[in-house]
Amino acid sequence: MTGVQTCALPILLSFVLGTVLWLIGVLNHDALFRAMGADAELLPEIWAYMVYWWPGSILLLALMMQNASLRAMGNTKLPSLMMLAAAMLNAMLDPLLIFGLGPIPAMGIGGASLASGICWAIVLGVIMQQQIRQGYVSFVELTLKQMLALWRRLLELGIPAMITNLLVPVAGAILLSMIANSGEAAVAGFGVGMRFDSFLLSLVLALTATLPAFIAQNHAAGNDDRIWLVMNYSLRLVVIAQLSICAVLWLVAEPLAQLFSEDAEVVKVTVMYLHWLPLGYIGMGIVLCVNAALNSLQRTVISMVLNTVRLFVFYVLGAVIGLQLDGVRGLLIGAALGNLLAGGIVWWLMLRMQSRGELSFGSFQLSLDRISRH
Known part of the structure; x- marks a missing residue:
């Protein structure tokens, strides 16, 4: 199995695990936050934030996998620059989406989580493009047997x-x-x-x-x-x-x-x-x-x-x-x-x-x- 494949497989695993966690979170949202002490009045506010955070968490998991893969290959500069860029972009998007501007409606607390999701998606896309361009990510050579074997090892x-x-x-x-x-x-x-x-x-x-x-x-x-x-x-x-x-x-x-x-x-x-x-x-x-x-x-x-x-x-x-x-x-x-x-x-x-x-x-x-x- 090549290094190219082993770089791609953790990213795929993060998408799979993130999707599973997203579904579990969405289907058990009210019960989960009631168990954490939230009352009925707070649940709509919590949902307004989490409705964007749940799918955004998939992107965050993939981004963390990408950063770890890059560091493992000795590239510590790109992950640091991208996370810094994400923080700066988030700082600009937060007031825009929370309070609204012109045709952009005010989304309140939901705008904060949506801003984070957008930043994660942009950074994920930029890093993925760089990895594909440099030949570090390839999904063509993967087989199901290789995928399951490495996923098992990664989880171990x-x-x-x-x-x-x-x-x-x-x-x-x-x-x-x-x-x-x-x-x-x-x-x-x-x-x-x-x-x-x-x-x-x-x-x-x-x-x-x-x-x-x-x-x-x-x-x-x-x-x-x-x-x-x-x-x-x-x-x-x-x-x-x-x-x-x-x-x-x-x-x-x-x-x-x-x-x-x-x-x-x-x-x-x-x-x-x-x-x-x-x-x-x-x-x-x-x-x-x-x-x-x-x-x-x-x-x-x-x-x-x-x-x-x-x-x-x-x-x-x-x-x-x-x-x-x-x-x-x-x-x-x-x-x-x-x-x-x-x-x-x-x-x-x-x-x-x-x-x-x-x-x-x-x-x-x-x-x-x-x-x-x-």
């Missing part, structure tokens, strides 16, 4: 990765439920702190998006020594960058918190959040980078195990112990220490394998396999 790899991603908000919800017992100010302060997470983890997220392509290509070429090299440099970069961010946050946490709230208690919790929890992002960044490497080597089950252990054995358990010892402050410190400990153990495993002279990154996979079996 994708389902553990999906579970890994689902566990993150679950762990976050557990922490939020624990903080809820400390009062509204604590919840509000925690919520303000969470708004900074995307920025604080931007380097880590960038590495997890780019490492898989580098690692997979070098592993296929037999250059495992380069994989070890880039992993060690990446983890050092995570430590240095996150420590630098933490140092800055200790200086500016209070004025940042005051931008979001004037309530003294909310500001106090936000400052504690920005002082302590980002320290744990050092360990979390280490684990996430290793997870990205394992996913690129098709070891998604091991990646899932690592992240599950980090979240529920170290992160959540550390938060529980900290809450009992020192309230909200203890919870944040405990969660941070849990992440640091998890990251330290994962890095230690890597260094241990290297110190034994086992320079093949595949040996690290086998080591984790043995750990998971025992």
Whole structure:
């Protein structure tokens, strides 16, 4: 099977899965949102938005597949440019479709989801055209047997990765439920702190998006020594960058918190959040980078195990112990220490394998396999 075919098949799979989810969502729309707490008065407003979002989600899934395929081939520039263009186009279409202009009627909340769908369709079309032009996508050579075989393999790899991603908000919800017992100010302060997470983890997220392509290509070429090299440099970069961010946050946490709230208690919790929890992002960044490497080597089950252990054995358990010892402050410190400990153990495993002279990154996979079996 050619690389051209394997690039096309995930896109087809995304259309199939997206269509199935669309039908399930449309047929169970009212029941789904009632289960989420929506009352009868809100259902028409929700439908006005979701009627365009459901079909648009098919395009979004295909777009995510395309971006992943391009990154796997070493092209990280085009996906980034296209997503930036989509954001700019969305910013222009939103007011036009929400409020209307001239012959274009005002669509209200539905206009927002329609604008997103239009942007996704345009970006999807542009990227698809580029892939076809460069010979990366071809639907001519596909056979049903090849299609089903690769789809099965993709799902075998994708389902553990999906579970890994689902566990993150679950762990976050557990922490939020624990903080809820400390009062509204604590919840509000925690919520303000969470708004900074995307920025604080931007380097880590960038590495997890780019490492898989580098690692997979070098592993296929037999250059495992380069994989070890880039992993060690990446983890050092995570430590240095996150420590630098933490140092800055200790200086500016209070004025940042005051931008979001004037309530003294909310500001106090936000400052504690920005002082302590980002320290744990050092360990979390280490684990996430290793997870990205394992996913690129098709070891998604091991990646899932690592992240599950980090979240529920170290992160959540550390938060529980900290809450009992020192309230909200203890919870944040405990969660941070849990992440640091998890990251330290994962890095230690890597260094241990290297110190034994086992320079093949595949040996690290086998080591984790043995750990998971025992």
